[in-house]
Amino acid sequence: MDLKLLAVFDEVYKTRSVSRAGENLDMAQSSISIALGRLRRHFGDPLFVRTSEGMQPTPHATTLVAPIRQALQLLRGITRQQAAFEPSKAHRTFRICMTDISHLALLPALINRLRDVAPSINVEITHISAQTPKMLEAGEADLAVGFMPQLEAGFYQQKLFDQDFACVVRREHPRVHSRLTRNMFKRENHVVVTAAGTGHTLVEQELERLGVRRNVALRLPNFLGLGGLVASTDLMVTVPQRVAEALLRIADVKALPPPFELPVIAIKQHWHDRYQQDPANRWLRSVISDLFLE
Incomplete structure (x- = not known):
């Protein structure tokens, strides 16, 4: 069992999608499918079943996710395989939960900045909802930007601007x-x-x-x-x-x-503490904060 197989398991679990897992890991969809096949043979379980709502985990996969994530964290720390994020070379999609205010105040400037410094990075926007905290915790969203006083324990935050x-x-x-x-x-x-x-x-x-x-x-x-x-x-x-x-x-x-x-309300960006040190997430946060400091 190598590190890449565990990473594939974790990414499919987070995204519920073979194609999205491939994007985030910079792997071909066929390679993700091959890795899933090896995982299924190893664990003797389908692990993920295709449904109308994406690749849903089996009960056995649900019991595996916590120890696999612990193993990933330990292995990455020991082997130092978590390379620095290089935005100019990265091919991935960031998913950001936003309020309507953030759409108007941030999105145009963010897209223009990304085209300049990270042309192969894409952005997927979802609306702020009651599910946003769970999405951030599960890694289904990278950031949430807007007025969200409900995000408290387990989340970091940075104020971008005040709004009257x-x-x-x-x-x-x-x-x-x-x-x-x-x-x-x-x-x-x-x-x-x-x-x-x-x-x-x-x-x-x-x-x-x-x-x-x-x-x-x-x-x-x-x-x-x-x-x-x-x-x-x-x-x-x-x-x-x-x-x-x-x-x-x-x-x-x-x-x-x-x-x-x-x-006056404070517009902030929020992220889960699991991603506090993640290089890609840190880079995205710095890009967004810089847009409001200029």
């Missing part, structure tokens, strides 16, 4: 001009975007604390089409500042400061 809020209405709104007052805010009909990581719960809590009731005419699950919606109606929406800046670029709208102080 703005109120957005169409440019020629008949009642809201260059200044927004409390009475205007309470009088208008509002859109509320309920996507995770938008800070909308904090806004609602603060409005309740201030005794401000707003007329919520529409609730949306995400920011998709929000610019066109606001630009063609008299609705008002309160969104993080960077979302407001993106809406200003794509729609005929204007952004105004809220008529009262709202909480």
